[in-house]
Amino acid sequence: MKYGKTTITIKDVARAAGVSIATVSRILNGSAVVSGELAARVAAAVDELEYRPNAVARALKERKSRSIGLIIPDIENPFFPALVRGVEDAARQHGYAVILCNSDGKPAEEERYIQFLFSKQVDGILFIGGADSEGNLELLSALPTPVVTLDRRSAAAKLSAVVCDNYQGAMLAVKHLIGLGRRQIAFIGGPVQSSSAIDRRRGFFDTHSQQRLPVNERLLFVGNYTFDSGYKAAIALIDGQQSFDAIFAANDMMAIGAIEALTERGLKIPDDVAVVGYDDIRMAGWYKPALTTVRQPVYDMGSAAVDILLKQITGAETSVCEQKFGPELIVRKSSGAKEG
Amino acid sequence: MKYGKTTITIKDVARAAGVSIATVSRILNGSAVVSGELAARVAAAVDELEYRPNAVARALKERKSRSIGLIIPDIENPFFPALVRGVEDAARQHGYAVILCNSDGKPAEEERYIQFLFSKQVDGILFIGGADSEGNLELLSALPTPVVTLDRRSAAAKLSAVVCDNYQGAMLAVKHLIGLGRRQIAFIGGPVQSSSAIDRRRGFFDTHSQQRLPVNERLLFVGNYTFDSGYKAAIALIDGQQSFDAIFAANDMMAIGAIEALTERGLKIPDDVAVVGYDDIRMAGWYKPALTTVRQPVYDMGSAAVDILLKQITGAETSVCEQKFGPELIVRKSSGAKEG
DNA sequence: TTGTAGGCGTTATCAT
DNA sequence: ATGATAACGCCTACAA
Secondary structure, eight states, X not given: OOSOSSOOOHHHHHHHHTSOHHHHHHHHHTOSOOOHHHHHHHHHHHHHHTOOOOXXXXXXXXXXXXXXXXXXXXXXXXXXXXHHHHHHHHHHHTTOEEEEEEOTTOHHHHHHHHHHHHHTTOSEEEEOOOTTOHHHHHHHHHSSSOEEEESSOOSSSOOEEEEEOHHHHHHHXXXXXXXXXXXXXXXXXXXXXXXXHHHHHHHHHHHHHHTTOOOOGGGEEEOOSSHHHHHHHHHHHHHTTOOOSEEEESSHHHHHHHHHHHHHTTOOTTTTOEEEOSBOOHHHHHSSSOOBEEEOOHHHHHHHHHXXXXXXXXXXXXXXXXXXXXXXXXXXXXXXXXXX | OXXXXXXXXHHHHHHHHTSOHHHHHHHHHTOSOOOHHHHHHXXXXXXXXXXXXXXXXXXXXXXXXXXEEEEESOTTSTTHHHHHHHHHHHHHXXXXXXXXXXXXXXXXXXXXHHHHHHHTTOSEEEEOOOTTOHHHHHHHHHSSSOEEEESSOOSSSOOEEEEEOHHHHHHHHHHHHHHTTOOOEEEEEOOTTOHHHHHHHHHHHHHHHHTTOOOOGGGEEEXXXXXXXXXXXXXXXXXXXXXXXXXXXXXXXXXXXXXXXHHHTTOOTTTTOEEEOSBOOHHHHHSSSOOBEEEXXXXXXXXXXXXXXXXXXXXXXXXXXXXXXXXXXXXXXXXXXXXX
């Protein structure tokens, strides 16, 4: 039992070292020059007593808590773990704690968490909203606390954002399919309000028009980024009696759901239907058939968001900025390319 | 811009309502009876000013921060997201924030985080160590802060723990394979120091002896719960020239790694080799072949750990307790059972 | 170079 | 029932 049950404070250290608390504080923080002898005595006392500064008291005094809030829809969604890890690693490097919040993308939960974090005096908030969190983005931008939005950008609110170019990513995917000779490409999109879903949908359309190819409206579906919604969309697609030779799904989970449905109905992937997903979640490479998909540098996006947030916290950067990462097409079996 | 840039405190509310700060505090916390009229005036002021109590100041005064620390090896390991979600949901229900820490299972990182959290004045710590974190378990038990260990229990330190019966789970898996007629079962275990790995290994051996079946030492491998280590173990297994007709891997990632290796070498799963994993991570059901595995109620374990921790924090429970959950065999294709 | 003292925003103990 | 006021542990002018 090395740690005693009673809290030991800076005052105890001061007494043990025979100096004032100011001196202890100065030594601990290197905030002023002190004599070597006192420094040594204090160091000894700190060691002896195993003193650890009370971060809460310091936070109250300094008016900064050295912690940030991270609001995401759901850590169980395979898209998020890598992002969270990127955030956590970057935050730790700067001595910040990260408070994790799962909102399930529900606006009401998001708001609860925003208020909660604000009350907790976090120095900044990293926010990934659900499909319709526009209201909360406005709430956030009204907060005195710095905020960085991740993956989804806001329509109205002027908040800093880190995104990956969803428009480009979708074009990569669709061009790939067209290059493989596919002409009847179905699209399973994300929630219509979500900015990432909108951009990917635009990419899908624009690629078609650039290549002077028509889009068959009957081949368009809306999902919510879950396995189930992909599965159901594929069933509807098959039952729709339209002919199709490819699917571009706006994320990997829906792509996998779709493939499951297709396979159950006896269709061969990629021979009958080529499939491309989005995100390159870890499972994509192990799935059979391995999934062709668009990779987002999720880990890097997380750590970049922290970097921006910290700059805003320290005041090094005050203007709102948007950092855009580039997507990358990962070709695997499910699209039937030779390289796969 | 609803929130002003200047912090508004209880003092502002008191002034606006024309009462003392003590009265405001009492009303906000319901800690004493106050006249209805004053209560109304205060409520109006709170509303008007959009006052939110400063949790840091409160934490300093109360000596409890209403936050807990969660140390895990790596959120990117698919075993953890569900557990983290269980923790977070339970914590939120009680108004606690959870600070997430990824240690990569490295003792040095774990210790850094323990000190960090202690300094942050967390009210409790949830700890999942890596392979050899026995030293940190002792450090934790010396802390004045309540601690609950998850998934791995400590050899020496007397810490509360939430576990799933790994011994039983392994027996379930091995019995299943034996019941399917397999007699030459290879075992890919986890790190030898880890308590969960030890228990699963014991289960493997004891099932064999109960069934009066010999264990071929040449069929035993040690991994570290990663895809790669499973892959390599399978390669070694094949190259070892021993005949074998089944593999029990101590987690799903290694099972999947092993199947990849086996398949590359032209072996058919489950016909040539039946494979059973452990954990039932989400991917297990979607993997081809779908993985037979032992499920742990990970989400429930996370929330149970929080419940115990909070009881220790509030003092409702002071003795160390161990809660053990039951594992469940999930039969799918990879073991070749009829039900699959 | 070192020490004294005030205040960060709360809660809670006193009086009143 | 309500109001002053003293902590909580720390940092930092301001003095010495």
